[in-house]
Amino acid sequence: MFKKGVLILFFCVFLVQAQQNDSVAQGIKDIYDQALTNGKSYDWLDHLSNQIGGRLSGSLNEERAIQWAKEELKALPIDSVWLQPVMVPKWVRGTFEYANIESSPGNTINVNICALGGSIATPSSGIRANVIEVKSFDDLDKIGKEKIKGKIVFFNRPMEAGLVNTYDAYARAVDQRYSGAAEASKFGAVAVIVRSLNHRLDDYPHTGVMSYGALPLSNRIPAAAISTNDAELLSSMIALNPNLRFFMKQNCKNYPDVQSYNVIAQIDGSESPEKIILVGAHLDSWDLGDGAHDDGAGVVQSMEVLNILSSKKFRPKNSIRVVLFANEENGLKGAKDYAESVKKSRETHLMALESDTGGFTPRAFSFDTSKKYFEKIMRWKPYLEPYYIHSFSQRGSGADVSLLKDNALVLAALRTDSQRYFIHHHSEMDTFSEINERELALGAAGMTALVYLLDQLGLE
Amino acid sequence: MFKKGVLILFFCVFLVQAQQNDSVAQGIKDIYDQALTNGKSYDWLDHLSNQIGGRLSGSLNEERAIQWAKEELKALPIDSVWLQPVMVPKWVRGTFEYANIESSPGNTINVNICALGGSIATPSSGIRANVIEVKSFDDLDKIGKEKIKGKIVFFNRPMEAGLVNTYDAYARAVDQRYSGAAEASKFGAVAVIVRSLNHRLDDYPHTGVMSYGALPLSNRIPAAAISTNDAELLSSMIALNPNLRFFMKQNCKNYPDVQSYNVIAQIDGSESPEKIILVGAHLDSWDLGDGAHDDGAGVVQSMEVLNILSSKKFRPKNSIRVVLFANEENGLKGAKDYAESVKKSRETHLMALESDTGGFTPRAFSFDTSKKYFEKIMRWKPYLEPYYIHSFSQRGSGADVSLLKDNALVLAALRTDSQRYFIHHHSEMDTFSEINERELALGAAGMTALVYLLDQLGLE
Structure with a gap:
């Protein structure tokens, strides 16, 4: 009887786990379906690139981009959108x-x-x-x-x-x-x-x-x-x-610092709202192109994480927060001020994930975390391999989220195929016409999937 | 004493294996260096696409492409170049x-x-x-x-x-x-x-x-x-x-079949010249674009395998053969005739590797082979992972080499990132301007590396 009981127990644990795995796999499939068939990232990036354009810190275009991002996020069925004031350098060509x-x-x-x-x-x-x-x-x-x-x-x-x-x-x-x-x-x-x-x-x-x-x-x-x-x-x-x-x-000329903002939006966690899973990118760009790859792609992918999760009526356990950082290119002031505000808060950042490698096909995630958490995270990799994200490595994170080093359990970055990036980077060649809709959407889907895995499976 | 002897023997085996592994890894590094810094594939594709252009079976351009490929291969320090006659359909728009x-x-x-x-x-x-x-x-x-x-x-x-x-x-x-x-x-x-x-x-x-x-x-x-x-x-x-x-x-109109050719070139094996490692692609293309991705990329990558190996003065154990197949697009006649000729020969094809997924970043190799050989091949994967080829799968091979099913131990295909392919495929959008030099070269390097691994490490 005892043996049989243990066996039944084992079987039940196995069944629960298998069902959980099935539902997680289904959740990820839904995320990819949504991103590829009904996503907003490409249209958003079209607007940001072609209606606003290059948006150097302290420029009028940067102000426009901040207002636009705030309004688009407010139109989503999420819990809150706010601006965090940041003073940024102003250099003019x-x-x-x-x-x-x-x-x-x-x-x-x-x-x-x-x-x-x-x-x-x-x-x-x-x-x-x-x-x-x-x-x-x-x-x-x-x-x-x-x-x-x-x-x-x-x-x-x-x-x-x-x-x-x-x-x-x-x-x-x-x-x-x-x-x-x-x-x-x-x-x-x-x-x-x-x-x-x-x-x-x-x-x-x-x-x-x-x-x-x-x-x-x-x-x-x-x-x-x-x-x-x-x-x-x-x-x-x-x-x-x-x-x-x-x-x-x-x-060209350097002017005194001017007022700018980090744009922040959030879906509150249903179980642990004080635990934050952050996805982010930088809203500023250089002035020569329209900043579609650097980092318009990351901006709309981060926004898309909230769009996908909210359109699926997904209620996360932890709070899912998007931060569109000001001034990554020439000062990192947005990231610095955000990191300072986190130190003073009672929030715990479970993960801070950045997208800043262009809107190319996602290949990998890299992590900056403890051995213990990385081992846990590695167990999620089989969920993403069917979607051609083949590598999880410990090769650091991104410029903006790296400043959260002391206040986040996991720093992470989406890594896209790097072969074409430096043709465009910081030049007149960084334009929306060089964006492939599917490659962009796959990055958004991969980020959403990683956020979902962390929220559902946890780090402990 | 005995124990010590066994230990020394073990140590020697380990040392020999480690040295072999080191030299194989170094060989692969040399291949990638050559392809990325001194390769011919991009310039070759420029010529094939822009000086010849679309090359439908039976067209004058197809004849030109055959002559051009033959002459370019003859200019390499390799052992032989020949044409295999093939009758192909002739359809004219x-x-x-x-x-x-x-x-x-x-x-x-x-x-x-x-x-x-x-x-x-x-x-x-x-x-x-x-x-x-x-x-x-x-x-x-x-x-x-x-x-x-x-x-x-x-x-x-x-x-x-x-x-x-x-x-x-x-x-x-x-x-x-x-x-x-x-x-x-x-x-x-x-x-x-x-x-x-x-x-x-x-x-x-x-x-x-x-x-x-x-x-x-x-x-x-x-x-x-x-x-x-x-x-x-x-x-x-x-x-x-x-x-x-x-x-x-x-x-449009169908005409009677006309004379065409497979273009074949070879470096003879130093140990087993009758054992063939084949790399191939199709030289014909549709007529609307210039056929740069489909399959000019595969053509120049296959040629590049011989160029890299011969420029490195590499003496393979087995014969390394390039076949540029006629008429893949509308008849597969080149592949059929080549497969027939193999049946009648005394040659053994160890592997037949095809590149026909466009000149995009290589992601994977897929194989059609026995469990035994696939297990052996899987042991080579760590050599290619540092070069971002992350997946070896059993998802079939390519249209041309699939006809060698009964006469090759391993059929294989290079798999590139598939997101952009069908924007170009069979249309006016398939042009050289849509080729990235590094992505193309990485495909050639990956193919050369796989050929090199098989030649050096063998299947048994």
Whole structure:
């Protein structure tokens, strides 16, 4: 009898578990169906990209985007939508940049440059100087101050094509853009030109944030990106004529910080409303394209998580919160202020999941968490493999959610296929026409599924 | 002593195996480096797409493509290149098709159609008739001969957006294109219009092969595809006015079979030259685009396998053979003749690997083989996971290599990300401008790596 009882008990546990697994699998199927057949992410992104467009921190477009996101979220059957005030930097590009290569007096070729975010302007008459081409900061040391002084330093180390994950190549090249001006200034350079962080040879310069570090105001020099085609051209012309001169003109400007907002929306948890599952992305973008991939995609995918769950009349155990962060691109002020507010609250963030790798096919989730939680999370992977999310790894999270490190049990990021991203990133090529509706929707579905798995199965 | 000896022996075996594994992993790294930094596939595809273009079986462009592929392969440091004669069908589109919807006499709207491959022409004055819209062959039964007779049948069942793998959606919709005319003819229809097999709503009709089956010549009716936008338009107009008339005109024609060739090239095996590892793709394409994705990508990836291996001065144990098949799209004649020739030879095909899913990011390999061999192959997967090929499955192989079923130990197919494929497939949208250089190169690298793993590690 006892044995039989144990057997029956085992069978019942097995049955309950199997039923639970079945219902979870069905829930995920419903989420994907909804995203692929009746989702809002593509139409939302069409509006954000084509009716609003690029939305740099502190710009009128950023204000418009905040109002639009707030109104769209308010139209969903969810519990609350609010704005969190954030002061953000305001940098303005001004009129378009101009540059040419002067191989001999009067003999010039125009090239495509754009000011890097945060850079100062050139004098209004521009800068004309000889060029020193380098691949690294070490090269500056080797060449020395005497030869660099009064010249324009041209950083021309390409992204490494051999690295399969293009983010690895980006990480190994971005120092030129971020710190090139600060480093070259120490050697007396008058400006820097940085090869665009783009695998492809084309004519589009790619902007992005740069920093002068601790450099005093008087030592700051203008910094611009040059298109990859023009970087190749400049390099080959320098090889023929080391005395050629480069002319550049830009009138960008830094203004005092201005008022902005994080846009936040929530479905309250039915069992543990103080436990938060956060999904987020950044609402600001660079100004050259319309910011469809970076990070309009993440914005509408995060909004879609709430849309899918609320349209399914799903009542989560924990609160599901969307945060559309202000100012990721040039300051992270939205993320900093949000993290500060969390420290002061009584809420527990179970997970903070970010989407900021473009609206491409989702391939993986990466996590920053304890071994114990990661082991638990790994058990959910079989639920997502039928939807071609094949990898769960411990490769960190995203820029915005990483600031919640001390206040969230799990940080996570959606990882999309990375091959096309840097063609678009921070350039005129980041437009809605480069978005595939299904790829975008699959990212939203994957994020919703991960939120649902955590809410239903828990971390303990 | 004995124990110590066993331990040393174990240690040696372990060491040899570890070294072998290290050298295999290094070999795969070299393959990826070569493909991503110094490959030929993108430039080859540029030529095939932009200098030759669409290459339907029996066309002058197909001849040009065969000559071009032969010459390019001959320029590689490999052992042999030859042509295998194949007789192929010759179907010609003729002048572009024309169609309109006539909502009332004299009140017409032009719509985009294209003849399906193998279809007969309309009379030179075209066909003008009422339209019956259906979703399936069952609908024909339900509606019945009386109502269908003398009308144009409009098959309008969309590809299912909810299926994550778009090939599944294709498989569930393609009967309309392939057999729609044969089925509708039985009910007295005068022509068929088939909704293009495209997830997206756009203006491009998608062609593809159709068959009249056993239908006698006198009962054959013209068949055309209509763009998805125009399918939506036609459907909504029928709902308003079931008596509207549709006009269509096409003057495509079937000719007698003509001479073509499979293009074959080989690096001879150093140990077992009679054992063949085949990689292949089809050189023919439809005529509307330039066939860059279908299957120019597979062609240049297959060629690239030989290029990478020969440029690395790699001496394989087994023979590595490329077959560029003739006539996959409308007859499979190249594959049939190749399979026949294999039956008569003394060669053993260890594997036949096909690339025919477009030049998108490779996600998986699928295999058609015995349990024993699949288990062995599964042990290679960890070598490819660092390169984001995450899945090995038993989901069949490709159309061309499937005919080697009885004469190859393993049939295999490269599976790329499927989300964008059916936007391009068989339409004017299948062009080189829609190819990403890195995605294409990663496919070539993955194929080369699989060939290399089999050659080095064997199946036994």
